[in-house]
Amino acid sequence: MKTYRIVVDNVPLLGKGITVFSGVSEKNKRVRCVTKQKISPALGEAYDVTGEWNYDPGYGRQFHTDIVVRQKLSGRLIIPYLINTLAGVGPERAKKLFDAFGERLGEVFSSPGGVAQVAAILNPQMTTYAIKTATLICEVWEAQNTEFATLEWLELHGITDYSTGRKVARILGDKAPELLAANPYILSTALAWPKMDKVGLPILATRKTAQSPKMAPERLVGAIDSVMRDRIAKGHTAILKHELPPLLSKKLGLGESAVRRAIDLGVSNGAIIDGCDIWRAPGCAFMEDDIKVRFQGMIGGKESSLVEVPDGDRLRQLLVNQSNCKGIALYPEQVEAVIKVLGGQLRLLRGGAGTGKTTVIRAIAETWIELGGRVEMAALAGKAALRISQTTGKLARTIFRLIKGVNESQQGLPLDDQPVLDARTLLIIDEASMVDLGQWHQLHSAMEAGCRLLMVGDPAQLPPIGFGLLFHIIAELEPVTASLKTIHRQTGASGIPEVSCSIRDHIMPILKPYIGIDSGVSHVDVPTAQIPNMVKKIVDDLGGFETSNDIMVCTALNDHATGVDGLNELFSKCREASIEIDPVKGFFGQWFLPNDPVIHLKNDYREGLFNGSIGRVLDVFPSQRKILTVFDNEEKSFSSEELLNLKLAYAITCHKAQGSQAKRVIIPISETLLLDPTWLYTAVTRAEEQCVLVGDLNVLTEALQRKAAYEKRQVGFTI
Amino acid sequence: MARKSITPEILQVLEPYLDRKDNEWWNQTGERKPTLPTTSDNKVNVRQLVQEIGRKPSDVQHFFNKNELYDPINVLATVQSIGPIGSRVISKNDDDIARNELSRAKSTSKAEHEAYVEAVAEISRLRKENEQLRAMKNYFQETGCVLRQTEIKY
Numbered sequence: 001m002k003t004y005r006i007v008v009d010n011v012p013l014l015g016k017g018i019t020v021f022s023g024v025s026e027k028n029k030r031v032r033c034v035t036k037q038k039i040s041p042a043l044g045e046a047y048d049v050t051g052e053w054n055y056d057p058g059y060g061r062q063f064h065t066d067i068v069v070r071q072k073l074s075g076r077l078i079i080p081y082l083i084n085t086l087a088g089v090g091p092e093r094a095k096k097l098f099d100a101f102g103e104r105l106g107e108v109f110s111s112p113g114g115v116a117q118v119a120a121i122l123n124p125q126m127t128t129y130a131i132k133t134a135t136l137i138c139e140v141w142e143a144q145n146t147e148f149a150t151l152e153w154l155e156l157h158g159i160t161d162y163s164t165g166r167k168v169a170r171i172l173g174d175k176a177p178e179l180l181a182a183n184p185y186i187l188s189t190a191l192a193w194p195k196m197d198k199v200g201l202p203i204l205a206t207r208k209t210a211q212s213p214k215m216a217p218e219r220l221v222g223a224i225d226s227v228m229r230d231r232i233a234k235g236h237t238a239i240l241k242h243e244l245p246p247l248l249s250k251k252l253g254l255g256e257s258a259v260r261r262a263i264d265l266g267v268s269n270g271a272i273i274d275g276c277d278i279w280r281a282p283g284c285a286f287m288e289d290d291i292k293v294r295f296q297g298m299i300g301g302k303e304s305s306l307v308e309v310p311d312g313d314r315l316r317q318l319l320v321n322q323s324n325c326k327g328i329a330l331y332p333e334q335v336e337a338v339i340k341v342l343g344g345q346l347r348l349l350r351g352g353a354g355t356g357k358t359t360v361i362r363a364i365a366e367t368w369i370e371l372g373g374r375v376e377m378a379a380l381a382g383k384a385a386l387r388i389s390q391t392t393g394k395l396a397r398t399i400f401r402l403i404k405g406v407n408e409s410q411q412g413l414p415l416d417d418q419p420v421l422d423a424r425t426l427l428i429i430d431e432a433s434m435v436d437l438g439q440w441h442q443l444h445s446a447m448e449a450g451c452r453l454l455m456v457g458d459p460a461q462l463p464p465i466g467f468g469l470l471f472h473i474i475a476e477l478e479p480v481t482a483s484l485k486t487i488h489r490q491t492g493a494s495g496i497p498e499v500s501c502s503i504r505d506h507i508m509p510i511l512k513p514y515i516g517i518d519s520g521v522s523h524v525d526v527p528t529a530q531i532p533n534m535v536k537k538i539v540d541d542l543g544g545f546e547t548s549n550d551i552m553v554c555t556a557l558n559d560h561a562t563g564v565d566g567l568n569e570l571f572s573k574c575r576e577a578s579i580e581i582d583p584v585k586g587f588f589g590q591w592f593l594p595n596d597p598v599i600h601l602k603n604d605y606r607e608g609l610f611n612g613s614i615g616r617v618l619d620v621f622p623s624q625r626k627i628l629t630v631f632d633n634e635e636k637s638f639s640s641e642e643l644l645n646l647k648l649a650y651a652i653t654c655h656k657a658q659g660s661q662a663k664r665v666i667i668p669i670s671e672t673l674l675l676d677p678t679w680l681y682t683a684v685t686r687a688e689e690q691c692v693l694v695g696d697l698n699v700l701t702e703a704l705q706r707k708a709a710y711e712k713r714q715v716g717f718t719i
Numbered sequence: 720m721a722r723k724s725i726t727p728e729i730l731q732v733l734e735p736y737l738d739r740k741d742n743e744w745w746n747q748t749g750e751r752k753p754t755l756p757t758t759s760d761n762k763v764n765v766r767q768l769v770q771e772i773g774r775k776p777s778d779v780q781h782f783f784n785k786n787e788l789y790d791p792i793n794v795l796a797t798v799q800s801i802g803p804i805g806s807r808v809i810s811k812n813d814d815d816i817a818r819n820e821l822s823r824a825k826s827t828s829k830a831e832h833e834a835y836v837e838a839v840a841e842i843s844r845l846r847k848e849n850e851q852l853r854a855m856k857n858y859f860q861e862t863g864c865v866l867r868q869t870e871i872k873y
Contacts, residue, residue: 083727090730115836122738128798128835129741133791135839139847170854171866173847183871189864217871225864232863268872283859438860467863 003050004063005071006031007080008041013641018587020062020641023047024080033063039070040163044081044144046071058624058640070155070162072148078105081144082137089137097121097137109141142174150176157184157199164190185222193226193251214254220262223251224271228281232467236714237284237437244272244279273716280716284468287441288717291470294444295719298345298453299480305450306423307373309342318367328363331356337482338363341454348432348455350475351484352504353685354497357456360484361428362392364454368426376419378402379430380439381612383660386632388430396430399439406446423450433457434658437468437717460504461682463710465655472710473717495520496687503681506704514692516541521684521691531562531668532570534694535651542664542690545571545597545650552662553651554683556675562668562695565589567651572596582622586643592617592627599649599656600631609636612656614649654683663688669695675703678710725778726787732772733788737795744799753799755792762802763792 006023013020021041022032033049041047051065073081079098082089100121101108108114115134123130150169151162168190169176180186184200200222204213227247231239248259266272272279297303319338323329337360341347351357365375377396379385389396402419409418421427427447429435432455447453459475475481487497499521502509511523526534535553542551557563575593576583583591600613615631625640638646665687680703684691743754756767765782782788782804793803859865
């Protein structure tokens with residue numbers, strides 16, 4: 001066993017199960033570390049790593065370590081830290097500073113006259129430039145010390161989640177350890193309650209008061225924060241008032257009077273906000289109210305665009321011209337939708353699958369540009385952004401990219417093609433039903449006054465994965481909503497429109513029996529235990545998972561025989577038995593063979609891959625534990641560590657499937673509360689030609705009686 | 720998919736270049752003229768700068784994308800009263816304060832240096848406060864929760 005102290009200068013992999021990072025030691029030795037310890041090292045941080053050297057065929061010598069302990073930076077290690085973390089400090093300056101101050105470097109940075117001393121070393125003439133650079137160095141050093149002190153405090157109390165620690169340090173600043181010591185329950189919104197209590201109670205017990213630590217006001221308010229945190233994790237932003245006391249009592253392990261005291265303290269300390277029959281979570285309430293004021297202003301005419309929109313008749317004429325020149329032919333309902341959308345600052349376009357939303361978006365975008373405006377389009381998922389780009393012929397980004405681009409533009413980065421959300425812009429958000437409250441707040445913050453917003457989506461689909469509900473509520477506002485009801489893309493003969501409409505209305509649809517390749521929605525009645533084999537048989541009937549067959553298996557569960565994991569294992573084993581090629585081992589039981597469909601599990605903007613991107617394996621290289629794939633017609637290779645981000649995609653969850661479609665969709669009907677009308681509607685409308693439901697009809701009937709997922713959300717947003 | 724970063728390689732030549740430009744600026748007498756290459760609208764001319772440090776034209780993109788490269792250039796750009804490439808480090812406000820301080824910094828008396836150091840320290844404090852607020856905003860946008868920063872009122 002060996003131990004090195006290194007400063008991190010590269011983190012090639014930050015995964016759930018494995019982390020790879022490298023850096024240089026005090027003796028200038030390069031160490032590439034592989035650890036299963038749950039850490040998230042950042043550039044410039046110092047760690048003591050203990051372990052052994054091993055040889056990897058792809059990467060050569062690697063240091064496998066399970067003991068990774070963060071250390072305070074000192075002495076010579078400050079040099080690589082400066083080079084890695086401070087923009088503008090290169091090797092020459094770093095060396096100059098170390099030569100001047102040696103091991104005392106950290107002390108000088110922290111001392112009151114540090115800036116002047118550092119500036120004098122950078123340039124003896126003490127130029128303005130040198131002073132500014134010296135200030136930045138001392139500033140970064142101070143931030144590093146603050147972060148270290150916070151992480152040290154957290155570690156001392158058994159909290160080793162560095163990612164949370166860094167966030168806390170950034171928010172609380174240099175007072176973090178002091179604030180945490182005074183009230184450890186500050187962390188209630190960041191930690192699970194049992195952990196929180198384990199940290200908090202012993203600290204409160206050291207106080208010299210007669211009060212029991214369990215009844216300490218800090219703990220009572222912390223419990224409220226924790227209940228609201230749990231609610232937010234389930235998608236709510238509020239809680240019915242009568243639901244709070246039992247949850248609070250369970251957290252605190254205390255009776256009625258303590259709960260009453262906790263609620264009083266919660267109100268006076270802003271842990272809950274009164275919303276008539278609900279208590280609202282303060283962070284969500286702030287965002288909901290902020291957006292409400294903005295949207296009401298947009299609807300009420302407090303904001304106006306610099307683009308002048310002609311009246312109805314002239315606009316109609318413009319659309320006729322466009323139809324002639326650009327071939328965008330619109331049905332009367334679609335013409336009215338375009339006119340309504342262009343009639344105001346904030347609009348929502350709703351419509352089910354096949355109603356022609358994309359055609360309407362294209363007409364709106366072309367008209368807006370013709371009127372002298374600028375169009376920015378975005379969707380949550382990369383796939384959805386790509387689809388809207390392809391169908392409208394205009395650039396669409398992910399919301400993440402859009403916001404990042406706007407921020408960079410506002411900071412003055414003169415890059416080409418940066419998005420601009422100013423008073424000439426019409427911002428179109430597609431698949432808007434999937435966007436959560438935090439993302440809407442980011443979008444609203446990025447939009448300058450006068451920027452128009454169009455939300456496009458289908459309220460019958462699943463609500464966002466994250467917290468809050470906006471789209472579904474605004475969709476009920478008639479004055480701002482344009483509705484498309486007539487189905488154009490899917491023909492009546494396919495049966496998909498009729499079935500999806502019935503599901504949306506909670507009515508059991510008429511399903512024909514499955515007969516093999518067909519169009520429309522059919523059903524195979526089998527008990528739950530037989531679902532996996534029946535799904536396999538249907539896939540074979542329909543031609544198998546060849547690209548040209550375009551089959552999607554859309555399921556509700558993850559770890560179940562009828563869920564993603566069970567079905568992927570089944571299909572993977574059948575493939576393994578049918579071909580004589582060694583598979584490449586991934587992580588968490590994944591084995592990859594040529595032609596396997598795969599899904600990417602995280603966003604990697606540099607590579608143009610997103611959480612939910614679906615590709616296919618082209619070739620495998622077992623000796624190097626490497627595979628070659630294709631995503632959106634681009635080849636990408638994945639080395640052993642990068643395989644952590646890939647999973648087989650014979651079956652995917654409906655949430656991952658949202659925003660994409662396939663010619664034929666197979667839906668195993670699993671017995672789960674997740675199965676409700678919105679889930680079924682979303683799954684069925686993924687199909688372009690054929691949809692096969694597999695399972696017990698009684699489970700389906702029961703699912704249709706459930707409330708739609710969005711109706712169960714308790715939120716404070718109103719408009 | 721891992722690639723070797725080009726930043727350290729560029730920084731190796733950029734750093735002495737900026738020091739040289741800073742000294743040229745500082746040693747001017749009378750009304751100072753920018754020593755960094757500028758465009759017609761008084762911004763940093765990145766293409767020319769890339770040429771002057773002996774890098775190939777295709778490296779220009781890195782000066783727009785990597786803050787490790789554009790930040791130090793912009794620090795000097797604000798000192799010389801020319802438009803920065805754009806970065807999080809330099810805000811418009813910082814820019815104005817730097818310009819005001821610049822007239823004083825033309826002489827080199829100790830007292831004026833100290834005043835300048837104090838002004839920059841104040842900007843630094845405000846910047847830190849902004850960073851904290853931004854971190855809080857990010858936290859509630861990501862999680863829906865807030866992190867309590869005040870003592871509990873009994």
